[in-house]
Amino acid sequence: xxxxxxxxxxxxxxxxxxxxxxxxxxxxxxxxxxxxxxxxxxxxxxxxxxxxxxxxx
Amino acid sequence: xxxxxxxxxxxxxxxxxxxxxxxxxxxxxxxxxxxxxxxxxxxxxxxxxxxxxxxxxxxxxxxxxxxxxxxxxxxxxxxxxxxxxxxxxxxxxxxxxxxxxxxxxxxxxxxxxxxxxxxxxxxxxxxxxxxxxxxxxxxxxxxxxxxxxxxxxxxxxxxxxxxxxxxxxxxxxxxxxxxxxxxxxxxxxxxxxxxxxxxxxxxxxxxxxxxxxxxxxxxxxxxxxxxxxxxxxxxxxxxxxxxxxxxx
Numbered sequence: 001x002x003x004x005x006x007x008x009x010x011x012x013x014x015x016x017x018x019x020x021x022x023x024x025x026x027x028x029x030x031x032x033x034x035x036x037x038x039x040x041x042x043x044x045x046x047x048x049x050x051x052x053x054x055x056x057x
Numbered sequence: 058x059x060x061x062x063x064x065x066x067x068x069x070x071x072x073x074x075x076x077x078x079x080x081x082x083x084x085x086x087x088x089x090x091x092x093x094x095x096x097x098x099x100x101x102x103x104x105x106x107x108x109x110x111x112x113x114x115x116x117x118x119x120x121x122x123x124x125x126x127x128x129x130x131x132x133x134x135x136x137x138x139x140x141x142x143x144x145x146x147x148x149x150x151x152x153x154x155x156x157x158x159x160x161x162x163x164x165x166x167x168x169x170x171x172x173x174x175x176x177x178x179x180x181x182x183x184x185x186x187x188x189x190x191x192x193x194x195x196x197x198x199x200x201x202x203x204x205x206x207x208x209x210x211x212x213x214x215x216x217x218x219x220x221x222x223x224x225x226x227x228x229x230x231x232x233x234x235x236x237x238x239x240x241x242x243x244x245x246x247x248x249x250x251x252x253x254x255x256x257x258x259x260x261x262x263x264x265x266x267x268x269x270x271x272x273x274x275x276x277x278x279x280x281x282x283x284x285x286x287x288x289x290x291x292x293x294x295x296x297x298x299x300x301x302x303x304x305x
Binding site: 007008009010011013014016017018020021024025027028029031032033035036038039040042043044046047 | 100110112114157162164168173278284285288289291295298
């Protein structure tokens, strides 16, 4: 098993890559879920107000 | 139910919205398991490479993100062609949903490639055929999204961006074969190559787990974004009330 820090000078590149991946996946998940939630809320508000304009004329 | 009946039913927004919701757990649960195993094993348990030492462990992120960058773009191009030929609006929605995901994994591929290149090649970047064609892919994604944003009218944005997505497909085989066609600094194919994979099983199995895991993760994220696109495109999604927003 590779211990943390045992990668020597390569550790910063390897762990940096893993950290970056976690950030990209986390951001993608958060932004996608947020977009879905906002889209549904917007549609619900539109329906409640009987506004049939929508985003596409 | 015949295939075409099934296809037509799926192509209706409420049906597609519901199906995408039902598929989500089928994607994210195995994705978490596969990535947990693949990334953990790749980082801590797989043996070091005889030439590259531990630096090669970046492959468990770099190679799957490169695969996703190509998979997402190819799917976008095919969906755009379908949308242009058969005027299926859902195909435009799928393309728009995939673009930011594909762009982010292309960026991840480029940056992890740089982080791998620095200790191995002595440089973060080289104007090499593989690196340059992958950078062009990032610009295609960004161009696609910028073009969509430039139009106020969604239908015009759909058509214009779909043409760009289809034309840009020419770059995909260039990326894949760049290491064969040109004398590249980038290493050749490791997994899919004649004579079998160029790595031992102890390294290969976690890598394959990462490939499948990241692919399922992309499918999961695409489901979420597609649902958002469908709802945004509906003038009056009364079916949303009937389905209930939480009834996936």
